[in-house]
Amino acid sequence: AALRNDGKPIRVPVSCTEEDIQSLGMTCSAEMPCPVYLELSGIAAGISRITLAGNFHTESTALSSLVLTSEDNGATWTEPHPRVRQGSLDQMQFFDLNNGWISGQVLAAIPRDPFFLITDDGGKTWKHRPVFAEAHFGFIDKFLFTSPKQGKVLVDRANSSQGGRFA
Numbered sequence: 001a002a003l004r005n006d007g008k009p010i011r012v013p014v015s016c017t018e019e020d021i022q023s024l025g026m027t028c029s030a031e032m033p034c035p036v037y038l039e040l041s042g043i044a045a046g047i048s049r050i051t052l053a054g055n056f057h058t059e060s061t062a063l064s065s066l067v068l069t070s071e072d073n074g075a076t077w078t079e080p081h082p083r084v085r086q087g088s089l090d091q092m093q094f095f096d097l098n099n100g101w102i103s104g105q106v107l108a109a110i111p112r113d114p115f116f117l118i119t120d121d122g123g124k125t126w127k128h129r130p131v132f133a134e135a136h137f138g139f140i141d142k143f144l145f146t147s148p149k150q151g152k153v154l155v156d157r158a159n160s161s162q163g164g165r166f167a
Contacts (some may be wrong), residue, residue: 003068003077007111012038014056016063022060024071024086038066042092042102044123048073051123052088053091053102062107065089069123081117089117091143098122099148103140111139114155120148131155 003010014036021028023117028034040054050070056063065087088107096101102117104152113135131140131153138157145151 005075005077012066012068014038014063014093020063020085024063026057026058026061036063041088041090044092044094044100046094046097046122049123050074051092052077053098055088056083057088065104065124067102067117072136073125079121080119080124081128084128085114090140093143093145095145096125097146099145101143101151102126102146103143105139110137111115112137114140115141118142145159 005011016026018026020026021132023076026034036056036058037125038054038056040052042051042053044051050073055065058078058114063068064083065083065097066083066087067079067089069080070077074114084104086106087104089102089104091103092100097142098120100123103114104117105111105114114131116129116131118129120124125156136157138155140153141156143151
């Protein structure tokens with residue numbers, strides 16, 4: 001369902017399941033709910049399209065990523081990609097009006113499983129692409145695409161057993 005901008009703050013629905021509460025070690029309950037915050041980390045604007053990226057989190061844990069897109073200069077907003085559980089989105093780059101990337105990772109005790117969300121239709125749809133074929137600790141420190149098919153990525157794995165940075 002689209003979120004409508006009526007001039008008041010927009011409330012983006014978010015909920016924690018019992019599984020989330022247990023697996024993330026949260027101490028929330030129906031009687032004492034945890035405050036949930038929306039942190040926006042990236043914005044890109046096209047001709048009439050605006051894309052926002054970020055995540056929902058509590059004071060101590062990431063709940064899920066969030067991508068919001070407006071096709072009408074902010075009057076209505078939709079989520080063109082499913083939320084990534086424990087996902088956090090960081091940086092965003094659009095090479096042109098169609099090709100864009102959002103970097104992210106799963107946040108646990110140590111950031112792990114870095115990934116990109118990739119669009120080739122201006123942000124209408126996004127595809128999830130992991131950086132590594134198998135599970136790895138680390139996060140995308142920087143990236144720069146010089147064409148829709150070429151770019152460089154710096155992955156920081158300093159807190160993992162492999163250590164260091166890899167391009």
